[in-house]
Each structure stands twice: as C-alpha cells, then as structure tokens.
Amino acid sequence: MWDYTDKVKDHFLNPRNTGELEGANAIGETGSLNCGDALKLFLKVNENERIVDATFMTFGCASAVASSSALTEIIKGMTLDDAAKLTNDDISDYLGGLPKAKMHCSVMGQSALKKAIADYRGVQILEKPGQIVCECFDVTDLEIIDAVKANNLESTDDVTNYLKAGGGCGQCLERIEEVIESVKAKG
Amino acid sequence: MKIVYTDNNATTKVADEVINEMLPYLGQLYGNPSSMHTFGGQVDKKVTQARQRVADLINADPEEIVFTSCGTESDNSAIYSAINAFPDKKHIITSNVEHPAINNLYKELEKTKGYEVTFVPVDKKGLLDLDLLYNSMSQNTAIISLMWANNETGVLFPIEDIAKKANEKGILFHTDAVQATAKVPIDVKKTGVDMLSLSGHKIHAPKGIGVLYVKKGFKFSPFLIGGHQEGGRRGGTENTVSIIGLGKACEMAKENLPIMNSTVKELRDYLQNQLLEKIPGSSVNGDLEQRLPNTLSIGFDAVEGESILLLLDRQGICASSGSACTSGSLDPSHVLMAMEVPFKSAHGSIRFSLSHYNTKEEMDHIIATLVPTIQKLRDMSPFWKDGKMI
Numbered sequence: 001m002w003d004y005t006d007k008v009k010d011h012f013l014n015p016r017n018t019g020e021l022e023g024a025n026a027i028g029e030t031g032s033l034n035c036g037d038a039l040k041l042f043l044k045v046n047e048n049e050r051i052v053d054a055t056f057m058t059f060g061c062a063s064a065v066a067s068s069s070a071l072t073e074i075i076k077g078m079t080l081d082d083a084a085k086l087t088n089d090d091i092s093d094y095l096g097g098l099p100k101a102k103m104h105c106s107v108m109g110q111s112a113l114k115k116a117i118a119d120y121r122g123v124q125i126l127e128k129p130g131q132i133v134c135e136c137f138d139v140t141d142l143e144i145i146d147a148v149k150a151n152n153l154e155s156t157d158d159v160t161n162y163l164k165a166g167g168g169c170g171q172c173l174e175r176i177e178e179v180i181e182s183v184k185a186k187g
Numbered sequence: 188m189k190i191v192y193t194d195n196n197a198t199t200k201v202a203d204e205v206i207n208e209m210l211p212y213l214g215q216l217y218g219n220p221s222s223m224h225t226f227g228g229q230v231d232k233k234v235t236q237a238r239q240r241v242a243d244l245i246n247a248d249p250e251e252i253v254f255t256s257c258g259t260e261s262d263n264s265a266i267y268s269a270i271n272a273f274p275d276k277k278h279i280i281t282s283n284v285e286h287p288a289i290n291n292l293y294k295e296l297e298k299t300k301g302y303e304v305t306f307v308p309v310d311k312k313g314l315l316d317l318d319l320l321y322n323s324m325s326q327n328t329a330i331i332s333l334m335w336a337n338n339e340t341g342v343l344f345p346i347e348d349i350a351k352k353a354n355e356k357g358i359l360f361h362t363d364a365v366q367a368t369a370k371v372p373i374d375v376k377k378t379g380v381d382m383l384s385l386s387g388h389k390i391h392a393p394k395g396i397g398v399l400y401v402k403k404g405f406k407f408s409p410f411l412i413g414g415h416q417e418g419g420r421r422g423g424t425e426n427t428v429s430i431i432g433l434g435k436a437c438e439m440a441k442e443n444l445p446i447m448n449s450t451v452k453e454l455r456d457y458l459q460n461q462l463l464e465k466i467p468g469s470s471v472n473g474d475l476e477q478r479l480p481n482t483l484s485i486g487f488d489a490v491e492g493e494s495i496l497l498l499l500d501r502q503g504i505c506a507s508s509g510s511a512c513t514s515g516s517l518d519p520s521h522v523l524m525a526m527e528v529p530f531k532s533a534h535g536s537i538r539f540s541l542s543h544y545n546t547k548e549e550m551d552h553i554i555a556t557l558v559p560t561i562q563k564l565r566d567m568s569p570f571w572k573d574g575k576m577i
Contacts (some may be wrong), residue, residue: 002497012497018567033570034530036491036519040569057569061493065567157203 133149134165197541237434261384269330283308335367342480369440391554396429452480486532
C-alpha cells in the first residue's frame with residue numbers, strides 16, 4: 001500500500017517546477033537509470049548568488065518525484081550559502097516525512113543541490129574520498145560513516161534506506177555492519 | 188470508483204459459486220470430518236468430493252492429493268520430502284527465476300545443510316537453458332524442481348520434456364504449478380511429474396489452502412507431523428471450508444479452461460497490442476508464444492514502475508510491478524534481471540494478469556489511462572526527450 005503523506009501525494013500528482021529551465025546557469029545531476037532513480041536539477045542564480053528559479057527532471061518512484069518537487073520549492077529565493085546548508089531531513093520534513101525505505105529519495109535531492117551549487121561556483125567535485133563499500137550504488141565508507149552519525153542509524157537496513165548501500169547484490173552488508181560497529185565503538 | 192482488477196497472478200476474486208459452496212460448512216455444518224458421528228461424517232463426504240474435483244482438474248487419483256495451507260507449504264513439503272527420501276544425495280536443480288516461496292528455501296539448504304543447488308539460467312525470453320539443465324543431472328541429484336509458469340512474465344517451462352528426462356535418469360521431479368493451474372491444461376499422468384504444488388487463491392478459491400500432488404509409490408515424509416489426516420501425510424484438522432471451496436474452484440477451472448485460452452487470451456493480446464502500438468519505447472518481457480494466456484509483463488522505457496502503479500491506482504486499476512521501489516529491495520525483480528531485461532525498461536515494467544471476470548471495456552480503460560500516464564512521467568524524466576530515450 002502507498003504509505004505516503006498527503007503532501008507527498010500532492011507533490012507527486014501535481015509536481016511543481018518540472019522540465020528543463022531556460023537560462024539555467026547551474027545544473028546538478030545525481031543517480032542513474034540503473035539505480036532506479038535519477039534527478040537533474042536546474043537553477044537560475046542571480047548576481048547576488050540568490051536562486052531565482054529552480055526546476056527538475058526526475059526518473060523514479062513517487063517519493064523521488066515529490067522530493068524533487070519539494071526541493072525546488074524550498075530553495076527558490078534562497079542564497080546559495082543558505083541552500084548549501086539544506087539537509088535531506090529538511091526535504092523530508094517539508095513533505096511531512098517519508099517512509100523509512102524512501103529516505104534515499106531526499107538524500108538524492110540534497111546531493112543534486114550540492115552538485116548544482118558546485119557547478120555554479122565552478123568547483124570541481126573531486127573523486128569521492130574514502131573506499132567504495134557498495135559497488136552496486138557506488139557508496140563509500142566515509143559516506144556511510146557520515147550518514148550513520150548524522151541520522152543515528154543502527155542497522156544495515158537503516159543504511160540501505162538512507163544511502164541505498166547494500167540494497168543491490170547484498171555482498172557488502174557485512175562490511176556495512178563493520179562500519180556501523182566502528183562508528184558506535186568510537187561513540 | 189469502479190475497480191479494474193488485473194492482478195490475478197497475485198490473487199483472485201473468490202468466485203460467488205465457491206462462496207455459496209462453502210457457506211454451509213462455515214455455519215451449521217461445522218463437524219470434524221474425522222468424527223464417527225453422522226454430523227461429522229457428512230463433512231467428510233464433502234471433503235471427499237472436493238478431493239475428487241481437485242484430482243479431476245490435474246488428472247490425478249484422489250488419494251494422490253494432499254491438502255496444505257498454501258503453495259509455500261506445498262513447495263517446502265515437496266523439497267524436504269525429497270531430501271529425506273534421499274539423504275545421501277546433496278544436489279538440487281532448479282532455475283534462477285523461481286518464486287521466493289522456494290528460492291529462499293534453497294538458499295537456506297545451501298547455507299545450513301551443505302546442499303549444492305544448480306540454478307539453471309534463462310535466456311532473454313525467459314526460456315530455460317535445457318542443455319545446461321540436462322547436463323547438471325547426476326546421480327547425486329536429490330530432486331529437480333521447476334516452476335511450470337513464471338509468476339512475473341507468464342513464461343512456461345517445457346515441464347513434460349523435463350519430467351521425461353528426469354524419469355529416465357531416475358531423479359525425482361517436482362513442479363510449482365501455482366501460476367499454471369487453471370490457465371493451461373495439466374495432466375500429471377501424461378506429464379509424469381512426481382510432485383506438483385498448487386494454490387487455491389490463485390484460482391478463485393480463498394487464501395490459506397494449497398495442494399501437493401504426490402504420485403503414488405513415492406515414499407513421502409510429512410512436513411507437518413501430527414495426526415492421521417491426509418493419509419498421514421499432513422497433520423492437522425482439515426481446513427474443511429476452504430477445501431470444499433477449492434474443490435468447487437477446481438471444478439469451475441476445468442470448465443473455464445477453454446475460456447481462459449480463448450476469450451481471456453484475446454483480451455490480453457488486445458491490451459498488449461494496443462499498448463505496444465500507442466506507447467513508443469514499450470516492450471513485452473518474456474517469450475510471446477510459450478506464455479500463460481492471461482499474463483502481460485510490459486516495460487516502458489525511461490519511467491519507473493511505482494510511479495506508474497500509483498497513477499493507475501488513482502483510476503482504480505490494480506496491477507503490479509517487479510520494480511525495486513514496490514518490493515522493498517532496490518534492484519528490479521530477479522526474474523527480469525535473470526532475463527537481462529535492460530535497466531531502461533526493467534524499472535518501468537508492469538504486470539497485468541487477467542481473469543475471465545475482465546472485460547474489453549476494462550482493457551480500454553487501462554489503455555486510455557496508461558497512455559497519458561506514461562507521457563506525463565516521461566515529460567519529467569531526464570532520460571526521455573523528443574519521443575525517445577536519451
């Protein structure tokens with residue numbers, strides 16, 4: 001059954017700001033066809049580094065579309081500095097919450113936004129630091145450590161829900177477990 | 188809102204005739220069929236009739252029918268019985284597109300009991316690699332178990348040919364016929380299978396009732412150990428109401444088999460051809476010929492299954508998808524992956540499975556809903572532009 005809030009349903013059924021944005025001067029892309037969801041975010045940023053317009057194109061489930069739609073609504077009018085502070089929880093909260101297994105949809109929004117901001121500022125996003133743990137979804141140990149700390153994740157299921165890591169072939173589940181344990185051990 | 192139910196491979200409507208047949212036994216006629224008194228005995232008579240009706244559908248003898256609680260129990264009973272009968276044989280052959288009901292059992296046997304399981308692959312059309320299958324058969328093989336029809340694509344395996352080879356080599360053969368029952372003719376005598384599973388709720392009987400056919404002469408060992416019921420092959424007081432319902436459903440299934448392979452098949456083909464024609468970038472998953480008459484698995488490029496299902500649901504249309512986002516896992520279905528269906532359409536694959544209750548008007552409603560739905564999702568997909576994939 002569809003376990004979505006009315007707000008998620010609304011943003012899925014009536015997505016705001018879809019399509020390419022003419023005159024966009026910042027673009028952030030994340031996800032892929034293979035993963036099952038992907039988001040392309042278009043921003044128009046003015047000379048004061050304020051986001052004057054934002055649109056998206058998303059391939060994915062209802063919560064991926066809703067998260068993308070919510071993201072564009074939240075960031076319109078923000079300065080890039082403020083937008084850079086946005087977290088995936090802000091997106092999820094805006095929608096009245098997402099089912100646990102769909103949290104990665106909000107993470108995808110945050111990631112596309114980071115990339116768009118980097119694109120505007122001409123900053124190269126370097127090769128991801130850390131070691132790849134999940135080959136299926138290209139997730140590193142450092143990303144897992146960050147997500148575990150930021151969201152108090154306790155199990156491999158939690159990590160999969162947030163980062164997708166471990167949700168494909170499942171071969172890295174033991175390694176994810178070790179990473180969680182190491183974070184816990186350090187307190 | 189009117190419901191258009193095209194998810195019959197998930198479960199089916201309990202037929203009115205089946206409900207009517209069951210009602211007296213849910214009410215006044217509650218006796219235990221094992222009792223000595225006439226009150227219980229009349230229920231036993233009805234259970235006997237039901238057993239005969241089930242046997243008639245698959246051309247078995249009534250004493251070869253064992254009632255269980257579901258398809259999963261039937262499958263588990265068959266496999267455990269085989270490995271109990273041949274404790275020295277540590278090899279099992281199956282396919283890589285089986286239902287989780289049995290797939291997870293193999294994984295368990297591999298992990299905890301040291302069994303070697305050969306998962307025979309399928310090709311892009313979902314058809315079995317028969318050479319590999321036949322070459323895998325050895326003296327160490329305890330059982331070969333293959334689904335008769337695939338639940339997601341409807342693709343049929345050549346069960347009769349495989350059973351023949353298995354018989355020649357003296358290897359036990361089980362088939363999970365949960366999806367095939369009531370959709371294609373099944374004749375256990377002609378086919379020569381040793382065991383066969385079927386499930387009530389897929390053929391217009393209620394949930395919670397299954398059958399394991401066990402060929403006469405096989406040294407069967409019960410999975411559920413208890414009383415003398417089912418000839419000592421399955422303990423527990425009979426689920427009389429559901430058994431009686433299943434009997435009626437089997438009788439009706441036999442009558443309806445020609446309808447399934449004419450009217451229902453025509454509806455499925457109509458839906459399939461209209462969608463292929465009206466929606467560019469769509470493709471059918473699975474072999475077009477060796478396929479159940481009621482099943483259509485169709486993939487749409489550059490869109491995702493859950494989104495499609497949710498928009499269909501808004502119009503009262505019930506279907507399902509093998510897509511990641513609806514199943515809790517993140518990869519598309521293991522069946523579509525085994526068939527190497529490309530990711531571009533695997534994530535956007537929808538299964539429509541019909542029954543004789545469906546109508547042409549319903550197919551038209553699905554078509555009229557799906558065409559703009561796919562368009563709407565493609566309009567916001569980053570992988571679709573100007574009428575094609577990018």
